Amino acid sequence: MTDYNFAYLDEQTKRMIRRAILKGMAIPGYQVPFASREMPMPYGWGTGGVQVSAAVLTPEDCFKVIDQGADDTTNAVSIRRFFEKTAGVAVTERTAEASVIQTRHRIPEEALREDQIIVYQVPIPEPLRFLEPRETETRKMHSLEEYGLMHVKLYEDIAQHGNIATAYAYPVKVEGRYVMDPSPIPKFDNPKLEMDAIQLFGAGREQRIYALPPHTKVVSLDFEDHPFDPSKADHPCAICGAEDSYLDEVITDDAGGRMFVCSDTDYCRGRVEAAAGAKAEDAA
Amino acid sequence: MSADTLQGGFADAPREAARAFRACLDVMARPGTIAEVSGAVPPAPLSIGAGVILLTLCDPDTPVYLAGRMDSPEIRQWISFHAGAPITETRAEASFAFGTWEALLPLAEFPIGSAEYPDRSTTLVVALDRLEPDMGARISGPGIRDVARLPLPDTEAFQDNHLLYPQGLDFFFTAGARIAALPRSTKVEGV
Structure with a gap:
């Protein structure tokens, strides 16, 4: 298709996203603001992930999209076809064949390799948002490394339910510095966040990009007497x-x-x- | 404006920039990795690697600082024509800075971002004479399995920069068509 620029977005937008991705890579787990564009799909359908994918795809890539682990759901099929049309890239359903994988809420079971990139669709990138609604405050909390509130939340879970009841979007601490929302993946997937592939996170409505380089230390928050359990x-x-x-x-x-x-x-x-x-x- | 100014840009910008960015992403994600890039032929002394990084990441939104011999009328015109990036003479305004290590010193005037927005910092593109794999300083941190090596022009400056984390500067290194990177997250141990 020649009616669109390669991978849909114009070049200046892609440069802006690419700069945000590189800064995110340099500060693992930190949410970089970016000027998210309107995409031809509704918010909540992966507009952030799509913009990140558009910025990283090359003509030689093989692209895979999963939605809750499945390749054949509406969201996955429409995004896959979107890039098939606008970037002319090869597509696949096989994890091992893909060089770029966009995902909604799962990490593939098969371990990802060094030459692969995984792009997460993120609805709410701020792990502290449900505890503190003001962005000015959560920014400050991140800058001061003030994460006590998050531990109080996990503690209240234990006090009420006897265990940490958070089952998805389970908060993690990256390289001992930033608390990060790993997107709503099940906590079963949390141990896989330390992987060989590059991980990029895009939140379109919330206009944030963040990233994890390969082999980055990612620790799920827990307590000594209530260790993390990827059930x-x-x-x-x-x-x-x-x-x-x-x-x-x-x-x-x-x-x-x-x-x-x-x-x-x-x-x-x-x-x-x-x-x-x-x-x-x-x-x- | 000389005819040379019009030459040396990407022939097929969307695709060449996409490939070049993947090289930039790879070296930034895995410090110690060296990639080879192509597509840009900027006027000397700007290297092919620096030219490719410039065309891939710089545009009217990113003030560019040119240090030392990089600040020539030919290079200014080439950047204006191909990237449209404003040239700044104030280090505190620079999103990107190009130059040799000696010309870029002292680093103190480049913005390192704020505590709340550490991403608002300068990316320095340092021209080196040579860039060989598995040589130089031992480095560790995010993106590195155990230890990697990268030939750095200095040790202490990068250690000081790492101490500012999460604030700090990020570096690309170029030699000819080769590029490598050192983000602020990387710990430098010396040779």
């Missing part, structure tokens, strides 16, 4: 039998029937195909 449903996947993957609970009828399946559709399919291949080999 998951206590079932194997009903399709591929995986016991190490994050599971979605699917209601199957009106009588309380339910099944647990991998949320990462590519991981699940890969395991099913590998099992079928092994079976065919045994038969032959």
Whole structure:
């Protein structure tokens, strides 16, 4: 398609986003303000992630989009087609083949490599926002490293529920300095935030970009007597039998029937195909 | 304006800038990594690497400071024509600064950002004679698995800069078409 500039955004916008990404890379976990543009999709559909992807994509890239782990949901399909059209990049559903992965609320089960970039869609980038609504105050709290309020919140969870009840968007501390919202990924994914790939976070409505370089120290907040627990449903996947993957609970009828399946559709399919291949080999 | 001013920009800006940015991102995300870039041929003494960084990141929103011999009419015209970036003679206003290490010293006048907005700091693009992998100072920090090496023109200045974290300056290094980077988050241990 030649009616649009490569990857949709104009060059000056991309330069502005690229400068923000580099500053974010230099200050891991710090939210860099940027002049977010209106995108041809509603806020909440990944406008931040799309702008970051547009700024990093090259013509040689292979692009994958997941929404809650799935490649085939409306949000994932429309964003994937958007860049297929406007950037002419190759697309894939396979994690291993992708060089840039845009994600809504999951990290793929397969470990990401050095040559991959993962772009998160972020709704509320400020981890302190629900505790302190004023941006002027949360800015100050970050600058003073004043994170007591967050620990009070986690403590109140324990006092009320007996454990830390936060199950997603579980706050982390980056390199011992900034408390960061890892976007609404399940806390099951938190240990994967220390990875080999470059991680970029884009919040379009809130106009913030932040980043994690590879091998950055990312610690989930907890207490000595209530250590962080990346829990998951206590079932194997009903399709591929995986016991190490994050599971979605699917209601199957009106009588309380339910099944647990991998949320990462590519991981699940890969395991099913590998099992079928092994079976065919045994038969032959 | 000489005819040379019109030469040496990106031939296909969207795609070449995208590739160049990925190189910039890679070296900034993994200090110690050296990348090779292409696409810009700026007037000397600005190197290809510095020219590519300039065309990829600088525009009318980013005042550029040219130190020492970098501040020539040819380079000023080339930047004005290809990037449209305003040239500033005040270090405190610079978003980007280009020059040799000696010409950029002292660093104290470049903005390091504020406590609340540490991103509002200058990025320095330092011209080196050579940029070889696995040589020079031992560095560690975000983006580095254990330790990496980067040939730095100084040790103490970068250690002092790291002490300002999260404020501080960020550096690109260029030699010919090669680029490398040192963000403020990196700890420099010396040779």
